[in-house]
Amino acid sequence: MEPEKEVDRALAAAGVGSRVLWGRFRPGVDSVIVYERECNGRNEWGFVRVDLDHVRVFPFPEDPKLEGLRRTATADGVSRFLVQAEKREKYEQGWGNWELLRYRPEKMCVLRGRTASPEDSYVVRYYEPEQVERIVGLRLFLEHKPAADVRIPRVHSYRAKHSGVLENCLSGRPLTEVLLEQGPEIGPALAATGAALARWHSQRAPQLSRAVRGEERLSVVASAVDALTGGRLQAVRLAQDLEDLPWPRLQEALTLGGLRDGSVVVSQDGMVGFTELDSAGADDPYWDLARFCACLDDHRICGRLTPAMAEWSRRLFLESYAEARGVELDEVWLRRHCVVALLRQAMTPLERWEEDWRRKTKEMIESAWQVMED
Numbered sequence: 598m599e600p601e602k603e604v605d606r607a608l609a610a611a612g613v614g615s616r617v618l619w620g621r622f623r624p625g626v627d628s629v630i631v632y633e634r635e636c637n638g639r640n641e642w643g644f645v646r647v648d649l650d651h652v653r654v655f656p657f658p659e660d661p662k663l664e665g666l667r668r669t670a671t672a673d674g675v676s677r678f679l680v681q682a683e684k685r686e687k688y689e690q691g692w693g694n695w696e697l698l699r700y701r702p703e704k705m706c707v708l709r710g711r712t713a714s715p716e717d718s719y720v721v722r723y724y725e726p727e728q729v730e731r732i733v734g735l736r737l738f739l740e741h742k743p744a745a746d747v748r749i750p751r752v753h754s755y756r757a758k759h760s761g762v763l764e765n766c767l768s769g770r771p772l773t774e775v776l777l778e779q780g781p782e783i784g785p786a787l788a789a790t791g792a793a794l795a796r797w798h799s800q801r802a803p804q805l806s807r808a809v810r811g812e813e814r815l816s817v818v819a820s821a822v823d824a825l826t827g828g829r830l831q832a833v834r835l836a837q838d839l840e841d842l843p844w845p846r847l848q849e850a851l852t853l854g855g856l857r858d859g860s861v862v863v864s865q866d867g868m869v870g871f872t873e874l875d876s877a878g879a880d881d882p883y884w885d886l887a888r889f890c891a892c893l894d895d896h897r898i899c900g901r902l903t904p905a906m907a908e909w910s911r912r913l914f915l916e917s918y919a920e921a922r923g924v925e926l927d928e929v930w931l932r933r934h935c936v937v938a939l940l941r942q943a944m945t946p947l948e949r950w951e952e953d954w955r956r957k958t959k960e961m962i963e964s965a966w967q968v969m970e971d
Contacts, residue, residue: 815836
């Protein structure tokens with residue numbers, strides 16, 4: 598597979614002026630490209646599926662598995678979806694004027710809308726039908742088990758038939774924005790995030806299922822990396838070496854299923870909010886730490902943070918976490934989880950369709966090997 602050719606075919610089918618927002622590339626199977634383009638002064642998006650013989654375009658809100666997108670594209674569908682929401686007319690007035698936050702075709706779509714009041718925004722999440730009941734049950738459980746001084750979005754309305762959830766939008770600055778700006782707020786924001794995660798992990802939730810970590814996809818990711826890079830990075834061997842290591846089940850805590858800087862907001866008074874809760878559950882808390890550290894490595898490799906700033910940020914985050922939790926982190930156990938997280942992260946430069954994605958993927962796998970061998 599040559600991703601460049603797959604993208605050219607997809608954009609030609611999507612229409613003039615289209616650009617890539619995200620892509621999934623499965624060598625020998627297919628490619629799925631999320632596109633965006635401007636039309637009559639508004640942004641439109643959708644996705645294109647490309648395989649050996651066919652190219653098919655699915656303009657928003659068409660999605661074969663996310664039926665809620667289409668069902669809430671009409672006034673009647675919106676009214677039914679908002680039946681549980683208080684003052685639902687405020688949502689109906691601006692419905693459809695969306696900002697696309699995240700889209701994984703046939704799996705999930707996250708949109709941000711605004712009411713008549715510019716500062717009063719909200720988020721709508723659509724899922725596969727078989728996932729929405731689990732996610733809504735999890736979200737309602739978390740709302741009744743809040744960690745001290747940690748904010749999470751509240752479910753305002755949901756409908757199983759529409760496979761969607763309406764929630765409030767947390768106020769504050771995204772941690773990614775604070776990180777990349779590298780201003781005076783970065784230190785307090787990182788320290789607050791580490792401490793907030795420690796408070797989150799202090800909770801126990803034995804009744805919850807294990808967090809959705811996606812380890813079963815590790816070999817799939819490794820195979821794709823090797824297929825796209827000619828096997829030079831030996832990602833499959835790295836995945837096999839990881840599987841051969843002992844992975845004893847440590848004491849489990851309530852985790853987020855992998856913390857990303859993109860899923861953290863920090864308010865002006867230093868209150869931290871976690872916005873991505875769909876994968877939360879009982880798990881080893883080191884996975885959240887490792888996933889966050891891998892995101893910092895991603896910023897370093899992609900040139901958004903200097904190596905010194907990435908390392909400083911990592912240490913401050915981990916030290917703040919350990920101090921708030923009252924524990925001494927096991928560096929060996931953390932590094933082992935970091936190898937998994939880096940391998941999982943290796944395809945993201947390609948998925949984001951970044952320039953020089955091959956070099957960036959190579960550096961991520963090399964970083965994972967270095968951590969593994971150390």
